[in-house]
Amino acid sequence: MNRQRQRIGATKAPLLVIGFAVIAVAFFALPFIGLLWKAPWSDVPKILSKPEVRTALWLSLRTSLAATFLATLFGVPLAWVLARGNFPYRRIVRALATISMVLPPVVGGITLLNAFGRRGLVGHLFDDWFGFQLTFTIWGVIVAQTFVAMPFLVLAAESAIQQVDPRHEGAARTLGGNPWYVFRRITLPAARSGVAAGMVLAWARAFGEFGATITFAGNFPGKTQTISIATYLALDVDPRDSSALSILMIVVSFAVLISLRDRWLGRSDQGLPL
């Protein structure tokens, strides 16, 4: 065991692979460096303290947290069904649950309008019965964000639940645990790292959401104008504003992603020294 470990440690990393990896890192880093280089640093504090910016940021924080909550509430059970369930068309259900990851967000927004809009398939019933509409409200923002963010949670949680040893669940059943008790006390705690990673990814996706939100919920300052929408619109009015807002979003998202540990992404070994 020890000997094998040493041998792995002595293995050389392949140079060609490292070369391409370095190019990939540069490709991701350069846009940020460009932004930081062009940023109107002296104006940043002033721009970020504008009331409309703070309103948009506060709205984004609230809606993205609400979307993460909803994505977890419904996404974890869905992940369990996909991981443990035995039913026909499971692959179709999984594709359906994750399609919004690959759809252009605008298309996602259009599908939401057709389902939950005031004249939508379900939305007109809300309107008829309760006089309630999702479109162009903060609830619409949350729905749009949940729609695009939940797949990240579902995929992370599904893979975490699949890795839970089913024999533990069997042991719990022989001890008298009903299915809900086993899910709550055994499955979920064992899958918690994966679920947590999924929550972080879902939150990051919801926080940055733009296309589906503006299509479905519109752009009303204070109501549905999130920080990403404000950033895009600021580009038209004053590019310096949009640079400052971009920096803010990058700082927030980067901090969250850095907090994601290797362990949550399924890596536990030491790796090769590069």
Next chain:
Amino acid sequence: MTLDTRFVLTRGSFELNVDLSFNEGEVVAIMGPNGSGKSTFLHAIAGLLPVTSGTLVLDGEKLDDASTDIFVDPTQRTVGLVFQGGLLFETMSVLDNIVFGLRARKIKRTEATDQAQTLINQFGLTELLQRQPRELSGGQSQRVAIARALVTQPKVLLLDEPMSGLDTATRQLIREEFREVLAGFAGYRILVTHDSEDALAMADRIIELDHGKVVWDGSVTDYQGKV
């Protein structure tokens, strides 16, 4: 009173075909090579696998009957199964592992701890209660696993390879301890092992399985004569 297992259980291309009766009070060791159906047999009694045909009857109550759709859920069976390797729940403390079966029956934690106290003392686990399973030695894990299985006072105690993964020195020690545990348990006692020394040391009766079929069934004395 008896535990009667007369069934066929098919899993893929494997078929377990048994016609066995167990008496309360006897310690039975089930032996056989890997893949002979030993664990499958225990899992069928515990209700983790349904039988394909035939019946499983405990003290006159049908637990599983393929012809009439009777199947008592594992949560409702009075069967304690100790899995190979102990299979403790890694996400909870030793104490929470032990009282799991009581908590699953909606008994409050403090009351459950009280109820488990005798077992905790008997197995010498008092010092370990707040530890996490990964901090235990192999022998300690096995003791916790048995206490966890006994806490709900089952009628049947099933031990799946309780000695596997233990070193020779611990084995000697644990074997003696298990003899006492088995002696102190009044119900049906079935122990799966692939080690004839364990079987001879602990059991009254030995059953040998091979390819899902019983190839030997007799007392320990007869078995020793055979070998």
